Amino acid sequence: MNFQQLRSVREAARHGYNLTEVANVLFTSQPGVSRQIRELEEELGVDIFERNGKRLTGLTEPGKGILDIIERLLLEAENLRQAGLEYSGKTSGTLTVAATHTQARYALPKVVQAFRTSFPEVRIALQQSSPEHIAQWVISGKADVGIATEGLSQFEELVSFPCYNWNHVVVVPEGHPLLQENSISLQALAAWPLITYDVGFTGRGHIDEAFRKAEITPDIVLTAMDSDVIQQYVALGLGVGIVASMAVEQGSHNGLRHIAVDHLFAANVTRLAVRRGAYLRSYTYDFIQQFAPQLTRKEIQTALLGSGE
Numbered sequence: 002m003n004f005q006q007l008r009s010v011r012e013a014a015r016h017g018y019n020l021t022e023v024a025n026v027l028f029t030s031q032p033g034v035s036r037q038i039r040e041l042e043e044e045l046g047v048d049i050f051e052r053n054g055k056r057l058t059g060l061t062e063p064g065k066g067i068l069d070i071i072e073r074l075l076l077e078a079e080n081l082r083q084a085g086l087e088y089s090g091k092t093s094g095t096l097t098v099a100a101t102h103t104q105a106r107y108a109l110p111k112v113v114q115a116f117r118t119s120f121p122e123v124r125i126a127l128q129q130s131s132p133e134h135i136a137q138w139v140i141s142g143k144a145d146v147g148i149a150t151e152g153l154s155q156f157e158e159l160v161s162f163p164c165y166n167w168n169h170v171v172v173v174p175e176g177h178p179l180l181q182e183n184s185i186s187l188q189a190l191a192a193w194p195l196i197t198y199d200v201g202f203t204g205r206g207h208i209d210e211a212f213r214k215a216e217i218t219p220d221i222v223l224t225a226m227d228s229d230v231i232q233q234y235v236a237l238g239l240g241v242g243i244v245a246s247m248a249v250e251q252g253s254h255n256g257l258r259h260i261a262v263d264h265l266f267a268a269n270v271t272r273l274a275v276r277r278g279a280y281l282r283s284y285t286y287d288f289i290q291q292f293a294p295q296l297t298r299k300e301i302q303t304a305l306l307g308s309g310e
Contacts, residue, residue, distance in 0.1 A: 002044055004078065007071045009037040010049055014068055015141065018057035079142060080280035087282050093122040096288060099135040099144035100127065102226050103203045104271065107247040112291045120284045131201055139276050145285055146275055150204050153274040160304045161274035164293040168268055169204060170249055171260040172235050172242035179241065180258060187215045187265055194222040194240035196231050203245050204269035211266050232257060278305060
């Protein structure tokens with residue numbers, strides 16, 4: 002039994018049993034992957050995968066249990082490597098942070114700047130995607146830390162921590178009639194074409210929930226992942242924008258005004274997630290605490306080692 006066999010099984014499950022993709026990920030050949038899998042099955046005396054001819058089609062029932070063990074073994078192997086680097090006194094490395102565009106654009110710059118001052122030898126790889134992809138990257142080990150508003154708390158493989166709350170604001174051009182309202186209602190807002198985030202991004206669920214509860218169907222004419230893009234189209238007169246408050250706190254587009262609507266939409270919680278059971282380097286703890294100063298190292302360690310949040 003060897004790690005290449007274990008990686009071949011894990012990657013086959015991750016890549017929909019497509020051995021060509023597995024071979025590319027592991028920098029080997031497709032016959033080599035097939036051989037590694039078959040040798041492990043022969044050593045264990047059980048079929049891990051279901052097959053249709055030579056093609057893998059799924060996991061057997063024993064295979065599902067074996068895959069769980071393989072995931073733990075490979076995680077502990079990576080933990081051992083990271084522990085070796087930590088205890089040998091090396092302060093260099095790469096910290097991979099996966100975040101939504103809003104978090105990367107507005108919440109992370111000062112944290113990254115401070116982190117680089119403290120750890121100049123650590124390279125930061127910043128990846129941007131949807132909350133679901135961010136979660137999968139952290140689970141798979143492609144990212145060390147995930148940051149998003151929605152979804153990270155829904156994965157058992159992750160430990161996630163609430164970091165800070167924020168609200169949505171309405172963005173309109175200067176002179177817009179909504180600026181004359183003392184307190185905007187959902188009905189008044191829905192009278193205008195709306196521009197906001199894609200489904201699954203930046204608290205969009207709370208926006209949809211508010212309209213649904215009020216039994217109002219808004220006319221959402223354009224969606225985007227990027228707050229700046231939303232504001233750009235508002236400036237062009239295509240509609241009224243609903244964006245994250247942090248996007249206007251750091252300066253909105255010229256000619257635009259924002260309106261507080263805390264009474265319309267529920268507050269959002271930005272969360273930071275790491276893989277449950279992972280060994281974190283000291284600089285990773287430092288990064289987490291710079292992003293969420295209220296968290297202590299002991300709290301993070303306890304959560305990582307626990308069976309639940």
